Amino acid sequence: MTGRLGDSTVPLHEFLAEDFARMDPNLIRRCMKIDGRRVYLSGATGFFGKNILALLSELQRRGASFKVTALSRAPERFLAEQPWCRMQPWLEWRQGDVLEPWPGEGRFDLLLHAATDTAASSHVDKLEVFERILSGTRQALAFAEAHGTRRLLLCGSGAQYGQTTQRHADGVSETESRACDSTRPGSAYGEGKRVSELLCSLHAEKHGFDVVNTRCFAFVGPGLPLDGHFAIGNFMRDALAGRPIRLASSGEAVRSYLYGADLAVWLVVLLLEAAHGAAVNVGSDHAIRIIDLATRVRDLVDPRLAILTGEPCPGEERQFYVPSVGHARSYGLDAWTDLDQAIRRTALWHRAARMESQPLVGTAT
Numbered sequence: 001m002t003g004r005l006g007d008s009t010v011p012l013h014e015f016l017a018e019d020f021a022r023m024d025p026n027l028i029r030r031c032m033k034i035d036g037r038r039v040y041l042s043g044a045t046g047f048f049g050k051n052i053l054a055l056l057s058e059l060q061r062r063g064a065s066f067k068v069t070a071l072s073r074a075p076e077r078f079l080a081e082q083p084w085c086r087m088q089p090w091l092e093w094r095q096g097d098v099l100e101p102w103p104g105e106g107r108f109d110l111l112l113h114a115a116t117d118t119a120a121s122s123h124v125d126k127l128e129v130f131e132r133i134l135s136g137t138r139q140a141l142a143f144a145e146a147h148g149t150r151r152l153l154l155c156g157s158g159a160q161y162g163q164t165t166q167r168h169a170d171g172v173s174e175t176e177s178r179a180c181d182s183t184r185p186g187s188a189y190g191e192g193k194r195v196s197e198l199l200c201s202l203h204a205e206k207h208g209f210d211v212v213n214t215r216c217f218a219f220v221g222p223g224l225p226l227d228g229h230f231a232i233g234n235f236m237r238d239a240l241a242g243r244p245i246r247l248a249s250s251g252e253a254v255r256s257y258l259y260g261a262d263l264a265v266w267l268v269v270l271l272l273e274a275a276h277g278a279a280v281n282v283g284s285d286h287a288i289r290i291i292d293l294a295t296r297v298r299d300l301v302d303p304r305l306a307i308l309t310g311e312p313c314p315g316e317e318r319q320f321y322v323p324s325v326g327h328a329r330s331y332g333l334d335a336w337t338d339l340d341q342a343i344r345r346t347a348l349w350h351r352a353a354r355m356e357s358q359p360l361v362g363t364a365t
Contacts, residue, residue, distance in 0.1 A: 011082065011084045012050055012051075012053075012054045012082060012084075012222055012223060012349075013053070013054040013057035013058065013084055014084075015054075015222060015349055015352075016051065016054040016055070016058070016222065016260075016261045016264075017054075017058055017061075019259070019261035019337065019345065020054075020055065020058045020261060020265075022336075023261075023265065023336055024336075027265060027269070027332065028058075028059070028062070028265075030269055030272070030273070030332075031055065031059055031064075031265060031268045031269060031272070032059055032062065032063070032064045033272050033273075034056075034059060034064055034066050034110075034268065034272060035063075035064040035065055035066060036065060036066065037066050037067075037109040037110050038066065038067045038068075038069075038106070038107065038108050038109050038110070039066060039067070039068045039069070039108065039109065039110045039111070039112065040068075040069050040071070040102075040104060040108045040110070040111045040112070040143065040147070040149070041053075041068055041069070041070045041071065041111075041112050041114065042071045042098050042102070042111075042112070042113050042114060042115040042136070042140060043071075043098075043113070043114035043115030043116065043155070044070035044071060044072050044075075044078075044093075044114075045070075045072045045074070045075070045078040046114065046115065046116070047219065047221075047223045047224050047225070047260065048114040048155060048216075048263065048264075048267070049070070049114055050082070050222075050223040050260075051221065051222075051223060051260040051261060051263055051264040052112065052114070052264045052267060052268065053068075053070070053085060053091070054261070054264065055261070055264040055265060055268060056068060056090070056091075056268075057084075057088065060088070060090050065090075066090060067090055067092070068090060068091050068092070069092045069093075069094055069104050069108070070091060070092070070093050070094065071094050071096055071098065071102055071103075071104075071115070072093065072094075072095065072096075073095070073096070073097055074095070075093040075094075075095050076095075079093070098115040098135075098136040098139055098140070099132060099135040099136055099139065100139065101139060101142065101143075102139055102140075102142075102143040104143065104147065106147065107147055107148040107149075108143075108144075108147045108148070108149050109149065109150050109151070110149065110150070110151050110152075110153075110271055110272075111140060111143065111144050111149045111151070111152045111153070112152075112153045112155075112267065112271055113136070113137070113140040113152065113153065113154050113155060114155045114267075115136055116133070116136075116155065116157075126185045126186065126188035126189075127185075127188065129188045129189055129192065130188040130189075130191065130192045131192075132192075133189070133192030133193060133195075133196060134192055134195060134196060134199070137154070137196040137199050137200065138199065140152065140154075141199060141200065141203045144203075144207075144209060145203065145207045145209075149209055150209055150210060151209065151210040151211075151212065151271060151272075152200065152204070152209060152210070152211050152212070153211075153212045153214060153267065153270060153271040153274075154196060154197065154200050154211065154212070154213050154214065155214055155216055155267070156193040156194075156196065156197060156213055156214055156215045156216065157189065157190060157193045157215060157216055157217075158172070158215050158216065158217040158218075158281070158283065158321060158323060159180070159189050159190035159193060160179065160180065160190045160191075160193045160194045160197075160215055161176055161178060161179065161180075161190070161215075162178055162179050162180040162181060162187065162190060163181075163319065164178075164319065164320050164321060164322075165318065165319060165320060166318060166320065168320045168322070169254075169287075169320050169322075170324065171281075171285050171287075171322050171323050171324030171325070172281070172320075172322070172323055172324060173281075173324040173326075173327075174215070174279045174280065174281055174324075174327055179194060180194065193215075197213045197279070200213065201277065204276070204277075210276035210277075211276065211277065212270050212271065212274040212275075212276070212278055212280070213277075213278065213279040213280070214266075214267065214270060214279075214280050214281075214282045215279060215280070215281050215282065215323070216263075216282045216283065217255075217256065217258070217281065217282065217283030217284075217321060217322070217323050218230070218232070218255050218256060218257050218258070218283060218321065219257060219258050219259070219260055219263055219283070220232050220233075220236075220257045220258075220259060220260070220339075220342050220343065220346055221259045221260025221261060221263070221342060221345065221346055222260060222345070222346055222349035222350075223260060224260065224346065226240075226350070231247075231255065231290055231293065232255075232257060232293060232297065232343075234246075235293065235294050235297040235298075236297055236301065236343070236346060236347060236350070238305070239297050239298055239301035239302050239305060239347075240301060240302075240347060240350055240351070242302060242304075242305070243305070244305055244306040244307065244308050245294045245297065245298055245305055245306070245307045245308070246308045246310075247290065247291065247294055247307070247308065247309045247310050248310045249290065249309070249310045249311075249312070249313070250291070250309050250310060250311065250312035250313075251289060251290040251291025251292075251293075251294060251309055251310075252289060252290070252291065252312070252318050253289070253290050253318060253319040253320075253321070254287050254288065254289055254290070254318065254319065254320045254321065254322060255287070255288060255290060255293065255321050255322065256283055256284040256285060256286050256287050256288065256321075256322045256323070257283075257284055257288075257293075257339055257342060258282070258283045258284040258335055259335070259336075259337035259341075259342040259345070261337065262334075262335055262336050262337050263282065265333070266282050266328065266333050267282070269331060269332070269333060270282075270328075270331065270333075273331060274331065278327075279327075280327050280328055280331075281323035281324060281325055281327065281328060282323070282325075282328065283322070283323040283325065284322075284323075284325070284335040284339075285322060285323060285324060285325045285335070286335060286338075286339060287320070287322045288339065291307075291309065294307050295307060296339065296340070296343065297343055300340060300343045300344055300347065301343070301347050
């Protein structure tokens with residue numbers, strides 16, 4: 001099998017079916033309320049989109065009937081990697097850029113806007129990052145208004161809270177008043193997401209549709225790019241290649257990780273059930289230091305490997321990028337897949353992508 005790091009010819013819907021099968025049946029039944037809806041999905045070929053499409057395939061298999069239009073800049077490239085998405089009668093692909101008017105006809109009940117450039121290279125020009133986020137949100141809103149959309153879910157970011165340090169060790173809450181420093185160019189991504197929330201609120205008030213704001217933190221799972229700027233992806237890339245795991249820092253920063261299958265269920269439940277105007281953190285509240293994360297990946301993927309740390313930054317406050325998820329739990333949402341299992345499953349998927357003779361699903365050992 002061929003493919004770039006982070007992509008795979010393994011049918012993701014078959015692989016993740018095992019993850020969905022071990023979740024609470026009542027939770028999946030709540031997702032089944034998508035039955036009878038017409039849905040528009042942006043960012044369909046990114047990490048969020050891949051996991052959402054896998055969940056929707058599972059819901060369709062269980063008897064839900066719905067239609068999904070998926071927007072992508074390069075659907076043919078994605079379909080070559082995941083040909084199962086070409087054969088789904090419930091799924092229609094449209095080629096287009098989120099920054100331009102979105103293609104599509106007729107009424108759409110639900111819109112899930114998950115399109116965001118998260119590659120490291122996309123953050124070089126910070127002004128472009130900011131403007132792309134806002135342009136994409138404006139196009140999402142224009143589409144919703146033109147196509148009678150009743151509910152829109154916006155995928156925001158935990159970066160909206162700005163620098164979160166020791167005082168957020170118990171997790172940053174949706175009520176946190178701290179935000180990005182608007183005088184720093186490095187705030188472009190987080191500020192773009194914050195302003196997008198305001199745009200959605202203004203348009204929802206004027207045009208009478210519901211909007212749900214999600215503030216998404218860090219994730220792991222099949223479909224996550226291993227050659228991007230995600231620490232856990234880079235660690236897994238090194239471990240799977242059998243080379244030392246390298247950290248760019250001393251590893252004292254604190255993160256948490258939600259598995260992709262869990263993420264998909266969270267987003268679909270919130271799209272269907274969250275209160276209008278809600279802001280909900282999306283992520284795990286199980287905190288881990290980056291150095292401990294590297295050790296965990298090494299121990300689970302290839303215990304023979306060394307871990308090479310970078311130099312500490314004197315005087316720099318430790319960063320805590322971990323959400324408080326009490327609001328999400330009020331909707332019955334949680335991190336059902338623990339970090340060890342998430343790492344094992346992700347490693348299994350990437351290994352299966354390189355060995356056609358290996359089973360595509362199963363519990364990693």
